Amino acid sequence: MNFSIRPSTIALKISAKYALFGFFWILLSDRLLNFLVRDPALNQQIQTYKGWLYVLITAAIIYILVDRYDRNVQKSQNAYRRLLDNIADPIYLADSTGRIIDINEAAAERLGYSRKEILKFAISDIAPDTNEIEWRKTIARTASDQRLIFESRHRRKDGTTYPVEVVTCIFEENGQKFCLGVARDITQRTRTLELMVQHEKMNSLGGMAAGIAHEINNPLAVIMGATQNMRNRILSDSPKNLHIAQECDLDLDKMREYLRKRDIANMLAKISEAGGRASQIVSSMLNFSHNGPRKMQTCNIAKLMDESLELTSSDLRFRNSSRFTQIQISKEYDNAVLPVRCIRSEIQQVLMNLIRNASEAMAEKEYTAGEGPRLDLRIKNSRGGVVLEVENNGPGIPRNRLKKVFEPFYTSKEVGKGTGLGLSISYFIITEQHKGSMTVSSTDGKGAKFTIRLPEDSCECCDV
Ligand SMILES: Nc1ncnc2c1ncn2[C@@H]1O[C@H](COP(=O)(O)OP(=O)(O)OP(=O)(O)O)[C@@H](O)[C@H]1O
Numbered sequence: 001m002n003f004s005i006r007p008s009t010i011a012l013k014i015s016a017k018y019a020l021f022g023f024f025w026i027l028l029s030d031r032l033l034n035f036l037v038r039d040p041a042l043n044q045q046i047q048t049y050k051g052w053l054y055v056l057i058t059a060a061i062i063y064i065l066v067d068r069y070d071r072n073v074q075k076s077q078n079a080y081r082r083l084l085d086n087i088a089d090p091i092y093l094a095d096s097t098g099r100i101i102d103i104n105e106a107a108a109e110r111l112g113y114s115r116k117e118i119l120k121f122a123i124s125d126i127a128p129d130t131n132e133i134e135w136r137k138t139i140a141r142t143a144s145d146q147r148l149i150f151e152s153r154h155r156r157k158d159g160t161t162y163p164v165e166v167v168t169c170i171f172e173e174n175g176q177k178f179c180l181g182v183a184r185d186i187t188q189r190t191r192t193l194e195l196m197v198q199h200e201k202m203n204s205l206g207g208m209a210a211g212i213a214h215e216i217n218n219p220l221a222v223i224m225g226a227t228q229n230m231r232n233r234i235l236s237d238s239p240k241n242l243h244i245a246q247e248c249d250l251d252l253d254k255m256r257e258y259l260r261k262r263d264i265a266n267m268l269a270k271i272s273e274a275g276g277r278a279s280q281i282v283s284s285m286l287n288f289s290h291n292g293p294r295k296m297q298t299c300n301i302a303k304l305m306d307e308s309l310e311l312t313s314s315d316l317r318f319r320n321s322s323r324f325t326q327i328q329i330s331k332e333y334d335n336a337v338l339p340v341r342c343i344r345s346e347i348q349q350v351l352m353n354l355i356r357n358a359s360e361a362m363a364e365k366e367y368t369a370g371e372g373p374r375l376d377l378r379i380k381n382s383r384g385g386v387v388l389e390v391e392n393n394g395p396g397i398p399r400n401r402l403k404k405v406f407e408p409f410y411t412s413k414e415v416g417k418g419t420g421l422g423l424s425i426s427y428f429i430i431t432e433q434h435k436g437s438m439t440v441s442s443t444d445g446k447g448a449k450f451t452i453r454l455p456e457d458s459c460e461c462c463d464v
């Protein structure tokens, strides 16, 4: 289809040139012949051939004119196609019934079909939210040359869909309405918006969590203190205990035997232990959500790793999302891990993301009998710094995806489950903020290992 050269103009030009030639032929040919050939018999004979000559010459002229215009049309069609194919956004041209009559390369590429396949489709085949009736109504409602902007979804050949912002323009050609649509892929924009909302939510949640953690600290201290006191007052033979027991005429040994038989001493020990764990989580939460300035400080990386594990495990246990309790965790820390200067909350964020990724990956794997999910956390001193490893025996990362995992927005998780930002932010934190390095290695089907190298003193090279 060509919209740049109007066929009626071509026909007019060819007819005009043909008429002009005919006019001069009639006007001049007899005069020229009479002037050149004086012999009447020969003149008569040539007159007969002149008719044939006229037909031959006009046929040649018409051929040349049509061929020239044909080439022009071809050139203009090539320019139109080049123009369309060089536009990065998918473009569709459809008729009033919704049948697709033209597309550009970007459209074919984005949808995963060949051009030939798409030209057999109607708009409803690629836009699942549109049907033919609605399409006709939209076309009928829209006046010529009016522009419409709306959001929709397009479906790829593999069945997945992606959000698009469509700008359509309706125009008439030879009494028929056509719709030209540019369908921009807005996956990135939609994700960014979702992320902003999520970020806002996390921000307020972070504040709330810090507030709650703070509030929980006091009653927790009361519970822990009271439990400790109860244990001391029941189980120890302090002079005061003995004195008051005597005052009450109470046999302490018998009472202790009763408490032991009823498992009460054990219960008190469990309350102490659970309280201790709760206060550890609360203090990790307070550390993490602490919104202080981004400050370099000397950190005990082993402690930071433990805290990150603690926080991630309580988060995952709470969500029950990745069967965290079934994971066998092993820690191999060098005896005296070098202190590292780093921004505490950021390194914690990186470690939490790695541990969460590992446990989410392992939850996806079906383990054979005798094998189970396993998470290895290692910290080693190395020349001039510390090496941290987070390794799991999950499904691993296929070779062709290894490079992609650090790209922003790359995720293999379902929509709404992963943003694909965790590793890219972690990479940024390690390489840019701490001038360290972060790498991944994996054997497909057997697991993945993330390795972080932090310089001993990242302070000098880091702009804080
Ligand atoms: N330990 C791992 N084992 C297998 N695949 C992994 C592992 N860690 C990351 N990946 C892959 O890398 C992708 C990107 O990870 P990243 O942390 O950047 O985003 P995400 O986990 O998908 O989303 P979010 O971090 O927002 O929850 C994951 O979707 C997953 O496919």
Ligand SMILES: [Mg+2]
Residues within 6 Å of the ligand: 353, 356, 357, 418, 422, 423
């Ligand atoms: Mg992640």
